[in-house]
Amino acid sequence: MSSNPARHPMADRFRGYLPVVVDVETAGFNANTDALLELAAVTLTMDEEGYLVIDQSFEAQIEPFEGANLEASALEFTGIDPWSPDREAEPEVVALERIFKPIRKAIKAHDCKRAILVGHNANFDHSFLCRATDRADIKRNPFHPFSTFDTATLAGLAYGHTVLAKTCEIAGIPFDNKQAHSALYDTTKTAELFCQIVNQWKELGGWDLVLATREES
Numbered sequence: 001m002s003s004n005p006a007r008h009p010m011a012d013r014f015r016g017y018l019p020v021v022v023d024v025e026t027a028g029f030n031a032n033t034d035a036l037l038e039l040a041a042v043t044l045t046m047d048e049e050g051y052l053v054i055d056q057s058f059e060a061q062i063e064p065f066e067g068a069n070l071e072a073s074a075l076e077f078t079g080i081d082p083w084s085p086d087r088e089a090e091p092e093v094v095a096l097e098r099i100f101k102p103i104r105k106a107i108k109a110h111d112c113k114r115a116i117l118v119g120h121n122a123n124f125d126h127s128f129l130c131r132a133t134d135r136a137d138i139k140r141n142p143f144h145p146f147s148t149f150d151t152a153t154l155a156g157l158a159y160g161h162t163v164l165a166k167t168c169e170i171a172g173i174p175f176d177n178k179q180a181h182s183a184l185y186d187t188t189k190t191a192e193l194f195c196q197i198v199n200q201w202k203e204l205g206g207w208d209l210v211l212a213t214r215e216e217s
Contacts, residue, residue, distance in 0.1 A: 010046045010110040013207070017116035018107050019044050019052075019149060020142075021194060023187040024128045025078050027064065028071040031127040035064035036092065037080050039129070040183035041099050042191040043106045044118075050202060052195040058102060059184040060095035061087040065135055078181050093136035103142045115142045120155075120164045120190045122148035151194050158197045164189060171196055 010018060021042040028034030038061055045055040064070060064082050075082070082089075090098070103115055119125035126148050133141045155167040164186065168175040173192050179185040201207060 008046070008109070008111040009050060010044075011112050013046065013050075014116060016113045017144060017147075018110050018112040018114070019118045019194065020103055020106070020115040021118040021187050021191040022122075022125045022129060023119060023183045023190060024125050025080060025181060025183045026074065026128055027080075027082065028069055028074045029124075030069070031131040033069045034074070035068035035070055035082065036062050036128050036132045037064070037078070037082055037089075038062065038183035039095060039099065039132075040187040041103060042187050043103060044191065044195065045106075045110065050208070051199045054188070054191050054195065055106065056102060057184065057188065058099045059187075060099060061089040062095045062132075063089040063091050065092055065132075092132045093138065096133060096136050096138055100138070100140070100142055104140070107142060114144055116144045116147055116149060118149040118151060118190065118194050120151045120186070120193075122150040122152075149194065151190050151197070154197050155193060158200065164193070168193060 021044065023040050024036055025038035026034055026036055038059070040057070040059040042057045043055040044052050047053055070082060081087070107113070107115055117126050117129065129143065130141065130145070152162040156162045159167050159170045161167045161170055165175045165177060165180060168189055171193060173189065173196065175189055
């Protein structure tokens with residue numbers, strides 16, 4: 001583990017970055033023009049034995065930004081009615097600041113320098129998150145501006161499959177297709193998958209073996 005007992009062990013696991021799992025539900029595929037409708041984030045922590053576990057979860061229903069494009073096919077796919085009062089949706093800036101605040105606290109608590117987004121096909125989530133942050137004129141985006149961890153890629157390596165539901169099935173992680181395409185549900189399952197892959201690599205001696213070799217040299 002960490003050679004400095006004063007530092008949280010997470011600080012040494014991913015080069016000072018805290019993995020935060022993110023999923024978005026949107027009204028299309030274009031981050032520049034299409035509405036961001038749901039955002040969920042799950043922070044991770046590390047137990048005393050060096051295994052990743054889920055820490056906290058956050059979610060927001062978001063109002064379409066002014067002039068946003070709403071693709072009918074995307075809304076039909078997600079089942080989201082952007083104008084339903086039951087959503088209790090917030091403006092982008094309110095939702096982002098509310099979720100970014102505890103993420104910044106988690107970064108500090110884990111002695112990390114920044115968050116790194118973990119997502120299933122992470123570039124999609126990262127692009128919508130960053131574009132919304134720009135629209136909201138938020139200066140302190142806690143996430144790395146371009147680096148991500150993609151669980152679709154990791155799942156292809158670990159389990160030979162890239163679809164989230166199928167990969168969870170292969171990995172022995174329960175997955176309810178009826179709850180899929182809810183940002184919080186998909187984020188939680190992605191977090192479970194990421195933790196399992198990273199922890200299995202640890203059990204194979206990957207991370208600890210690398211650290212031991214580095215410390216001996």
